Every structure is written in structure tokens, then in C-alpha cells.
Amino acid sequence: VGEVAVIGAGVAGLVVATELAGGHRVTVFDRVPVTGGVLGYRQPLVRELTAGATRAGVRFALGTGALRWRERQLLAAGPAGIAWSAADQVVVCTGYRPRTLAELGIAGPRLAGVLPVTAAVHLLEAGAVLGRRIAVLGGGWWARRLAELTGSHTAIVAIGDDEAAPTFAAEAWPSWQAVRLRGTDRVTGVFLEREGATELVSCDAVATAQVDMPYRNVDGALAAGTDGAWFVHPLEQTADQAAAEAGVAATTIVTEWGGH
């Protein structure tokens, strides 16, 4: 029996924590003060999983961000202060983040009006007006959420989304790839490429929405292969799919641990 820190209280973290609670002392950390992660705490599935984890003996350190892990100690910051606590193993369940411009290989100047879709959504929720014609690079849950928030006076140009024409898009460029930004102070357009052809899409904002990079931010538990650090990467899709995948991943981890 050891101390296990599960980082991230989304569906994956909840499932993993519950699975492990039988044989270990498990604490779930999340930097926001509720469980559920990207799905939100109102989801019935999230409530059910949270209740299940609690029944299984899982402890929660919510609103407490894990920062560093070294020598089997985890540094975390939250309402109770900044403190080290014992963590023989850490399981990183912090989901995915949008790819950065560097990761997308997008050339051109670094401009105002170009935002990771996650930040764009939070800003829209805070009432900011990001643009009248937003180029969204990539599809998925966050792109749809952005479209919901922008309303009918904003046109969404969907770029590179595999769906032929997302219903929220006023214009779609499926299977085209954004290669370059245009503008001096603020973005005014995105150059696209497909099979040697180039097109320019005009816009007044860009959201990078290819949300498929594992989000890693606990120093000391960044790379696969780190002894005692485990990584789970749930896909976003629907709650059921996410739960299923997280469950599979959790089972795999538990199995691997057997021989560890």
C-alpha cells in the first residue's frame, strides 16, 4: 500500500482513482475546485463517478494544483497553502490541450487575435467579442463550444476539420491545412494549402482547436518512462466514450503495475 496522487479530477482521474483505491491511499488533485474536468461537474456521469470514488475511499484536493514531483514528494498549491505531500506514484490524468502554433508548424508573424481555443472559449464566456469571422483550425468539442458562444453575428470558418461541413460553420475548408498567418498587429487572414494549391481565408480572429496534445505540467512527471509516473490521455468525444477509454486505460495501468 502506497500513496498515489492522481492529477486531474476529470472522468479519467475519477475512474483511475476509484480503481486504485482498493490497494492504495489515493488523493485526486485538480487545480479547479470541482470534479469533472472538461465535461463539467453538472454531468450526471461525473456526479456518479465522484460519489463512487468517495465511497471507495478516495480523498480529494480540489482547487489545488500539482506543481512538482520529486523524491516521492508532490508539491501542490491551493487554498490550504503550498505544501509537499507523500506520493509514491503519480498518475497524470490532465487530458489534452490545443496544439501550439509551433506544434502546428504555422509560419508568419505572431499576432493579436490568435488564441488557443480553450482561452477563446473562456474569454467568450467572460463576454469578450473576439471577432466577426473566426477561423477555427481543427474541430471537435472545443470548436463546437466556441461556435455556441459566438452566436449568429459571428461567422465560423472551419479549417482542416475532417467533417465535411460542421453544422456550425458558415464556411468550411475540410482537409486544407493552415500554413501561415497574415497581418501586422492583428491577424487578418490564414493561408491554406492542399495538394500544392494555396488559398487565403480572410478573418479577424483565429482559434487553434486541434486539441490532441497530452497536457503535461507537473515537473518531474513529464515524460513517459519516468519511474513511478503514469499517464492517461482520455479523448474528449462523449462522456460514455471518454469513460470507456479511461476505464480501459486505468485497467491497463493497474495490470502493468502488477509487474512493476
Next chain:
Amino acid sequence: VRDEVLDVVVVGGGVLGTAAAARLAQAGARVALVEAEPDIAAGASKGNAGIVTAYYAPKGTLEAQLLLDSLYRWDDICERLDVPFDRCGVLTVALDDEQREALEPLAAEQRGVGLKPRILTGAEARELEPLISPDACAALFLPEEGIIDPFRLVWGYAELAAANGAEILMSNSVIGVTDNGDGTITVETPRRTVRARYLVNAAGLGSDAVSALAGGERFHDWPRKGQYWVLDRSFGAQLQTVVVPVPGKITRGVQIVPTTNGSALLGPDAADHEDPLDVAVEPAALAELLAMTSQLIPSVPEQTPIKTYAANRPASDEPVRVRRDARRPWLVHAFNRSTGVSCSPATGERVLELLREAGLECGDRDDVVDRLEPVPRLLFAEDPTALPALDPRYQQVVCACEQVTAAELAAAVESRVPARSIEGVRMRTRATGGRCQGAYCLAGVSLSCSLAAGVAPGAVGQGPRAGTIGAFGG
């Protein structure tokens, strides 16, 4: 106070302008610093590799003298201005016999100005920096050089200037300089008119235009674009020293640089062009950077890049122009093509001397502010658990990647020369600059800026210049 006559107007909020303003204000001069962009360090001062150079020009040149006069002051300056600095040394790596033979003449030049370079065998070099290529056959280690946070340095100079009474005017591009004929000049921007006795031209890539406006000498400066990769802290933490190739004819070559915030930089390359606003990154050049640096450290291509960017440094036929103007007795130039950061302390000093020669009357004040209150950083705190006792806002981590707290953010937006944009916060705190590039904290940072500046979140500046997060400034 419209009719007040100041002593000096400094044009340019880069490293030389702020260093000069800080030194002049400490000496008791009444100073205004005017900067065209919305924040300090908007030009070459943010697009550099953050290296403190000891040797870049032959003995006897002005540049060599400014470098040496600055070199031994860094520990003291950085301690007083709360600027991260590490004299980690620079390792020049030779990969073949021809390069190896170039090391000894270089070392001799460095010894000639009083430095203590060491020639190393390949094995000794690998012991010092285990990451370098097995092809390294020799190396030159210069222990006097180091790394510095160039933004925090500019911010420190600007804060010090402001603490000693200098007025800092952002978003004020100079559009007119008039000699009033009575020992005063009038400097105009679209928003302000300032009278003074002297002008310091530290406008970087705008230096030629400012000199022309002032009726001073005519010269031509042009942009030399450099591109960079920023690599993750997981790589930066492994680097022991700055790793550079044997220098070429024009520049020092593409470098691998650990930064004071723990990440690593690859760059810069050098491409002369004519558009100072062109800071586009180009995939071909970035690929070339990777290829060149992986000759020095083979594991470079396996690392995680977190950002690419480009910046322009000012190139000129007169690479270091720190002197009085030949036409206007009240005009002093402070210009540097590449080693601006490394020369900045001595350049500030030299500007004061030149202005005194020109007739500026000021001595050192006895009520001078010569240090800034340090802001502890969670990421680098010796005992992070002690921070909440100083300020409970240390418990609230805003930027998870760079571990920047609400306390550090508050210090950035509430200072004398405050951050008013995402870029400004990033330069002062590193927030939004980490591996997720603001995916999780950019919205929160913009809310902090909007509260501090009293504007809507969408009206907060985002890019390097005047662009805002929202499309309509709201």
C-alpha cells in the same frame, strides 16, 4: 506641466534607452523616456538570446570597451534590479580540424582584453557539457560570459528610472524635434509635447529616422532578422552552459542557450532585409536552425519545441554608435547592432558622460533609489512553502506550465512600469510563455490586465504591438 523644461528626453524604451534613462535619473537629471510601442522592450531588446557577452569585437574598439566595462558589474546590477542572471560560461565547440585551429587565435584575442578563456579537448568539453556531439574535437570555454533575462533587465532599468522620477511615456512615437534656439528643444509625439535640453537617440531600428527628424546626422540602419526556437524546460534543465559554433565572419552563429527561466533557445540566424515590421517565422529557416544546432547537440531534434519566433536587431555601417551627433550639440546617439544587452550598463554610463561634456549639469543625488524590491518567484523559490506567508496570492497558480502565481502577476500589473498586455505579462512573469502557450491561463491573465487597466478583457493588448485580444477593442 506644459512649460516645464526637462533635462533629457530619451527616445526608445529598449535596453539602451532604459539603461540611459535609469542612469540619468539616478544622477538627478529630469528625464522623460518616450517609446513608440505600447510597452518597453518591444524591439530588438526582446528578440535576443539573453546572453551576456564578454568578447565580440577586437581590442581598442568602442564595443570591446563597453563590453568590458559592463562585464564585471552584472552580479551587482542583477541583484539590485531583481534580474535573473547566471554566469554559466559559453562553450565554443569545434567539430573538425579547421575549426579547432580557429580556437587558439580567438582565445588569444580574448586574453588580450583580460579574459580567461580555456582551450579544452573534446573529452574535457564533453565533461563540461555532456550533451555535445561526439564529433566535438576541441572547444573554447569562456567562463566570464553568462545568461540573463533580457526583458527583466529592461523592466528593471525602466522601474529604476521611474523610481528616480523619470516619466515613462508609452505609445508615443516621435514625429518632430525642434531646436528652439534658446538652449531648449521640443519633442513632439501625436499625444505629447515635451521641452528639454538634450535628446538621447536610443530608438534602435528607428534611430536613423529620429536622427533625421532632429536635424542630426543622416545614416541608414536596417533590420537583421533572427529566428528562434524555444525548447521545453525538460531540455533546458539539462544544459550546463551556452553552446555555440566557431564564429563565422558576420555573426557568432546559431547558438544553443539555456535561459534563466529554465527553457532553452536555438538561434538566431541572420537575414538582412528592409521591413522592420517583418517578424514572420519561416519553416525553411527554422528547419535550418534545427539542422545547424543538432550538429553541436545531437539530441536537439528530439526535444519539445514550445514556440518559434522572429525578431529584428538593428544592423548598421556603424555597429556601435554611442557618441555625440556631429551636427546637433544637444543630441547623443545610443545604438548597438547586437550586443545591446551586454553593453547596456556601460552605455548608460557613457551617455551620462557625453551629456555632461555637452553641458548637462547634474551630480549624483543623495536620495537616489538604487535597488528594487525583489518579487519572489514560485518556480525558483528555495522554499516554496514559505511564500504564502509573504502574500497569500502565492497559493493561486495562474500559469501552470511556468508556475506563475497571482502574486507575481499582481507585481507585474501594479508596478511603476506596468504590464498592460499579454505580451507584457509574459515578459515580466513568463505567464502564457510555457509549453501550452496560454491555452489554460491566457483568459485569466487577460482578466488580470483588464482589471488593472480598467478596460474590457477584449481590449487587452495581445501581440507585440498594438493589437488587442478582441476584434473591436472590447
